[in-house]
Amino acid sequence: MTLALPQSVPAAGAPVAVPFARDLARHGDRLAVVAGDQRWTYRELAQQVDATAARLGGGRRLVLVSGANDAAQLVTYLAALVGGHVALLVPPAHAGTVAAAYDPDAVLPPGGELEVRRRPPAHDLHPELALLMSTSGSTGSPKLARLSHRNVQANAESIAQFLGVRDTDRAVTTLPLHYVYGLSVVHTHLLRGATVVLSDLSVADSCFWDLFEAEGGTTLAGVPHTFDLLDRVGFDRMRLPRLRYVTQAGGRLDPGRVRRYAELGRRGGWDFVVMYGQTEATARMAYLPPELAAAHPSAVGVPIPGGSFVIEPAPEVTTPGVGELVYHGPNVMLGYASEPADLALGRTVTALRTGDLARRTPEGLVEIVGRRSRFVKIAGLRVDLDHLETALSRPGVAVRCTGADGELLVAVDGAEPDAVRREIADRFGLPVRAVTVAAVAPLPRLANGKVDYPELARLVTSAAPAAPVASAAVGSSSPGDLPERLRALYAELLGRPDATLDSTFVDLGGDSLSYVEMSIRLEDELGVVPPNWHVTPLRELAAGASSLVAVEARGWRRVLRLRRLETSAALRALAIVCVISTHAGLFTLLGGAHVLVAVAGFNFARFRLTSAGRVTRLRQQAVSIARIAVPSVIWIAGVVLLTNQYGPLNIVLMNGLFGPSSWTSEWHFWFVEVLVYILVVLAALLAIPSVDRLERRFPLVFPAVLLGFGLLGRYGIVDLGVPHTMPVFWLFAFGWAAARSTTWWQRLALTAVLAATVPGFFGQSARELAIVAGIASLLWLTTVPVPSALSRVVSVLASSSLYVYLTHWQVYPRLNDIHPGLAVAGSLAVGVAAWWLAGRLTGGLTMVGWTAVRQLRSPSTWASSGRRSRATRR
Incomplete structure (x- = not known):
């Protein structure tokens, strides 16, 4: 009404x-x-x-x-x-x-x-x-x-x-x-x-x-x-x-x-x-x-x-x-x-x-740049049809676009349809399979002279030749299509239609969350994902695809049913399962949260400390912090409002600074707080131009110095005044240094530091061994084999681990009396659902998580840190 x-x-x-x-x-x-x-x-x-x-x-x-x-x-x-x-x-x-x-x-x-x-x-x-x-x-x-x-x-x-x-x-x-x-x-x-x-x-x-x-x-x-x-x-x-x-x-x-x-x-x-x-x-x-x-x-x-x-x-x-x-x-x-x-x-x-x-405009004039209702979503990307028409039209060539989500219909008058189709793929990163182009002349019009888009859609659909059905098998498509498929994949998952064949995953703002899904999707296309693919231009990935498939056939026949999953992603998924299972009493394996602190530092160095300018880095770090803090604050505030289980300090993530020194339920979210504190301090430090220059000039020495400073807190030489939490900064700095190590002797030196400093921190040998093993695998193993049937599950758990960590405190206690296994499964399910819903509400891609905070991808430290954070909690 x-x-x-x-x-x-x-x-x-x-x-x-x-x-x-x-x-x-x-x-x-x-x-x-x-x-x-x-x-x-x-x-x-x-x-x-x-x-x-x-x-x-x-x-x-x-x-x-x-x-x-x-x-x-x-x-x-x-x-x-x-x-x-x-x-x-x-x-x-x-x-x-x-x-x-x-x-x-x-x-x-x-x-x-x-x-x-x-x-x-x-x-x-x-x-x-x-x-x-x-x-x-x-x-x-x-x-x-x-x-x-x-x-x-x-x-x-x-x-x-x-x-x-x-x-x-x-x-x-x-x-x-x-x-x-x-x-x-x-x-x-x-x-x-x-x-x-x-x-x-x-x-x-x-x-x-x-x-x-x-x-x-x-x-x-x-x-x-x-x-x-x-x-x-x-x-x-x-x-x-x-x-x-x-x-x-x-x-x-x-x-x-x-x-x-x-x-x-x-x-x-x-x-x-x-x-x-x-x-x-x-x-x-x-x-x-x-x-x-x-x-x-x-x-x-x-x-x-x-x-x-x-x-x-x-x-x-x-x-x-x-x-x-x-x-x-x-x-x-x-x-x-x-x-x-x-x-x-x-x-x-x-x-x-x-x-x-x-x-x-600067002169105060109004300029129309698009139409809200003239958008369609192609491969997860919002496509402005008016902008597309303007960009493709030129003297002697009229182009009009219509369609629906998943399908772009293009009518062209004055140019070759195949050429326009290739131009759309090359300039805008849209998958060729989703674009139908046909010659339509004259363009159909309404009585008022405007283009009749419903009739245009009918004419394009009826005039376009039937598209061949592409095989889903690896290597089944023609080699010439592979670069376009890879570019379309980057455009889809990273929300970057401007991706080109010279783009890399990191250049386009990829982070630890999207890294997991992207590596799986790339394996679908390439058969084997090469080392350091995230810093390899698309052109080189496509060019090396045939040799990679050959290696797959010859050398990896015995693990043909396995996928190679990035180690930090596998650690995040494993850690969150261990954290929830330990809390629910299904089994006990401590140390996962501290492994995730190191993983957070590792991914901070890989995805946030890029060659981009200082201002761009700072903007990306700010987004990383928000990606941890915003969902945490929202969830904790909701719990406080409904249950009064926590206090105001928890809502503002300040319990680690001003909360009680004894372990109480207020310390449930210590891991989130630690990551926020660390990232805020580092952002402030790297905002100083001279410090930024030092980090770029000495990429391994810089985190090594921070590691030394962190060890002062680990051994209590310097009282940081924050019980139970900030001493773990040494592990974050260790992960950072691990990402910067490029030779075997550098990794060996870091392993020695790891073996020398972890024992005695907790006084629990099993916990300390788990931490050493987890961080050592991060240091020495780029990827780990995961059964193909489980790779998607591991990917989802790694991507949703922050939300699993945040929500499990309210889930597992209500199911524990029935069975600990049910408590673990329920906690994981609720966390994954919360992550999925958050992605939908923010307009992000489901497997990338909170990427909708910016339509063009921005840094993702928080994502990486976020997941670790959940796993880190204890």
Whole structure:
């Protein structure tokens, strides 16, 4: 049910008329309308309108007018506005459909006579309602924009003001009356006492230009398709001495063409005015002053007089300064109608959410950069169809895109479809298998000149050749397809459509979370994932694929049913299972949390300390911290709110600094707190330019020094003042140094440090042995074999370990009395579900986790640390 907003209602009495329609006679004997052989002055037009209004009779009626460009339709429309009725303007082809849906009281069919169907009227019409119009691009839908008397009058006045419409102007119609842009041309000229020449001729017809010249046309209006036709008929060579201005709206015109027509106007003595509007705003919302068109051809300009714009955040947009364009002004519709009962509603909207994505230029101009509703998701990526069209179109080549999630349909006129398909794959990283391209000429269009996208989809689907079915087996596709498949894979999992063959996993912002899923998917493509693939350009991965498959066949036959999983990922999955099982009493194996501290340092060095600039590094580290802290704070706050199990210090992750020294339930989240503290301190340290330079110059010495500092806390030489927690910084620094070791003797030295420093830390030999074994495997083993059937399970557990760690405290105690095994399984299931839900809520990829915090991937230390954190908890 739609709720009406407060509004002012006209006083009872005579029906409210739209002022410019009511006052036609004041322009006297000036020529008002030319329609074929009919030529009416304003006084004569007013008489025709009054006579028709008398036929409509008393009471407020719903009057359907099929908005063709002929005198009878115009007179009946104006009569409805004068008599206080509600005009329903529809395309002639859809008059029957809309009439069936709304059952109007009076109907003027195409080429027919006005029929008053009933007396008295049958509809409950709101006092402010004056006009109903199909929304832009409609093909007979019953959804209509409800426009008020004030909407119609205010927009006509505003447009006439910024265009400077004169009573000497003459407009030859190029657009139908049922299209709001075409209707606004009529409104503005009748408001100022100018002449409207009604014609249904196309600008591609020489007869149109004969009429234009004979009637002394001064203004010309067009949508983008109109300018296609103007180019074909040689408009630039025409001599039109009375032409004052040309206006453009109804969709984006290519910036190059905007410049060209602005220059034509400068040479020809007329203005070129780009405008922007929607039916819901009764026509126009913005215009680009003619003198700015050549310098700012991508902009739609400034708000019309009386209107204003606000750019509000849009969740799918990450570009700074870009958001949804919201318009405020007296021309904003009352709301939508979908059925006759809606005609009684008053104002249900106060501002128009355009659905367009926009930004402001430094000069203060509004520039439309995309359409929220013109997005499809291909291979997990949001694809802006408007941007794609603009990027692919060029002089002599028209490209239009449509489709649905998982399928991109492209119509091309003027280029080879296969070439366009390859260009889409190369430039935008979209998988070729999801793109269908076909030659379609001419492009199908609606009556208003806009592209008919439903028909376009049908034509592309029917015209495109059937795509071959690719085999899923490794190596079954042609070698030439492999680079594209790898690029598409990176684009999908990392959210980076800009991936190229020279990109590496780390360059694109890959982290320890996406690393797990990516390595598995790469193994599907390559057979064997080479060492250091995450820093290897895609081009080299694809080039080495055939030799890798050969090695697989010869040397790994005995483990053909195994996958090689990255060691840190396997450790995260194993550690979280050990942590939960130990807590639930299924079995006891301590030390997993401390292994994960080292894993966190290992992945911090690999994924966060890249060759990127200092500012980029800091931004990535900030995201890493947020990826641990935000879900932790949300979960802990929820638990406190519902159970009071923890305290305020837990919510703000400060228990490690200010909590009790004895072990209580408040220490459940010590691992999360430790990681946040470490990452915050390191971010602050590396923010210092001189420290940043030292780390880059001495990549192994730097963490080795930090390791030495950490050992001061481990042996209690320096009192850090934080019981139970910060002494483990030495393990984080150890993992960092392990990632930087490049030779066997460096790894051997670190192993010696490990063996010398871990024993005695806990006084529990089994726990200390587990820690040494786990970190040593991280140091010496790049990957470990995992049964193929379990690789996906291990991947999910590694990716969701933070959420498993956070939630298991509230899960396993409730199931432990039934069976510890059930408690472990329940804890893992709830944690995985929480991770999956968090990924959906943030718009991230399911197997990558929290990547939606930024649509273009950003660092992932937290991810790596996050997982470790859960496992680390004890």
